[in-house]
Amino acid sequence: EDKVVQSPLSLVVHEGDTVTLNCSYEVTNFRSLLWYxxxxxxxxxxxxxxxxxxxxxSGRLSSILDKKELFSILNITATQTGDSAVYLCAVRxxxxxxxxxxGTRLKVLA
Amino acid sequence: xxxxxxxxxxxxxxxxQEVILRCVPISNHLYFYWYxxxxxxxxxxxxxxxxxxxxxxxxIFDDQFSVERPDGSNFTLKIRSTKLEDxxxxxxxxxxxxxxxxxxxxxxxxxRLTVV
Numbered sequence: 313e314d315k316v317v318q319s320p321l322s323l324v325v326h327e328g329d330t331v332t333l334n335c336s337y338e339v340t341n342f343r344s345l346l347w348y349x350x351x352x353x354x355x356x357x358x359x360x361x362x363x364x365x366x367x368x369x370s371g372r373l374s375s376i377l378d379k380k381e382l383f384s385i386l387n388i389t390a391t392q393t394g395d396s397a398v399y400l401c402a403v404r405x406x407x408x409x410x411x412x413x414x415g416t417r418l419k420v421l422a
Numbered sequence: 423x424x425x426x427x428x429x430x431x432x433x434x435x436x437x438x439q440e441v442i443l444r445c446v447p448i449s450n451h452l453y454f455y456w457y458x459x460x461x462x463x464x465x466x467x468x469x470x471x472x473x474x475x476x477x478x479x480x481x482i483f484d485d486q487f488s489v490e491r492p493d494g495s496n497f498t499l500k501i502r503s504t505k506l507e508d509x510x511x512x513x514x515x516x517x518x519x520x521x522x523x524x525x526x527x528x529x530x531x532x533x534r535l536t537v538v
Contacts, residue, residue, distance in 0.1 A: 344524040354426075354513065354529040355465065362524050400465065407520055408453070408470035408478035410527055415464065 314339040314405050318413035326421050329391050333416045335401030336383040343404040345377055345384050350398040350415065358386070358399075391420045424448045426530035428514050434536045435504055443499045443533045445514030453520040454497045455527060456489065458482070458510040465513065471497065472520060504537045511535075 316337045325331055337345065344362045348355035359368045361377035361384060368375050372391075377384045388395055398415040405411055427446045435441050447454050456468040469479040471489055488500045497516075501508055511534050515527040 346526055348529075353511070353531045357526045357528060360524065360526045402465075404524070406478070408472070409455070409467045409480075410515075411467065412457075412465040 314403075314411050316401055316403050316411050316413035318399075318401050318416050320416060321414065322417040322419070324419045324421065325391055327392055329420075330387065330389045331391060331418060333386040333388075333399050333401075333418070334383060335386070335413055337401075337403045337411075338382060339403050339405035339411060341406045342379070343407070346402045346404065346410065347375055347384075347386050348400040348402060350400055351396075355400050388418075391418075393420050393422050396420045424528075426514055426516055426528050428512075428530035428533050430533060431531065432534045432536070434538060437506060437537055438503050441501050441504055441535060443501075443512050443514075443535070445497045445499075445530055446495050447497055447514065447516030448518075448528060449495070451516035451518050451528075453477075453517045453527075454489075454491070455515040455517075456499045457513045457515060457529075459513065459532075460510045468499070470520070477520075501535075504535075506537050509535055509537045 319334045346360045347358040359375045364379040372389045375386045400415045401413045402410040429444045454471045459465045469483045470477045511532045513532045514530045517525045517527040519525040
């Protein structure tokens, strides 16, 4: 059975800290791995990763994929209270579906 | 910026009633999806739709569920006879491509369905 596992389940940090969120997966026919941020309702897209070792970066967020070890990390540097959210990892398996992990709930304290 | 829109944002229905959740995907997207998220749980895949037919569905998507693209813009999810356990946030998503082409999916704001 395809599965995506995220860790930690929740995390509380102070503003300015750096956090690393983890996502491991076991799926057949891997296509891509995506990170989303879910604040109140809709998951909003952050990154899509398809190749190992190539870092994707957007401001203070960055992510990298290791297809040999079957995991990805999402880094957030200099965290701000606005980064508080649930971060979702999703893997596109086969051709027509994305499988989500349970998410990591990040809370950034002022 | 183009976005996926869903209506209504919240629907309350009695057990056994039929509901239709509506979505307008991003206009140039070809692949459409429904996901649900029961409160406190993970986002679960229900169904994907391409070229006017279901391309893949999960075991959650049983005979009580159906999807339709009644015109060129709307994409609907129908639940024929709702059960209490159908209470969840239902997300519609769309992507520009699928198949062997990698692309991200964009999600709507969701419809919170409450079955009483």
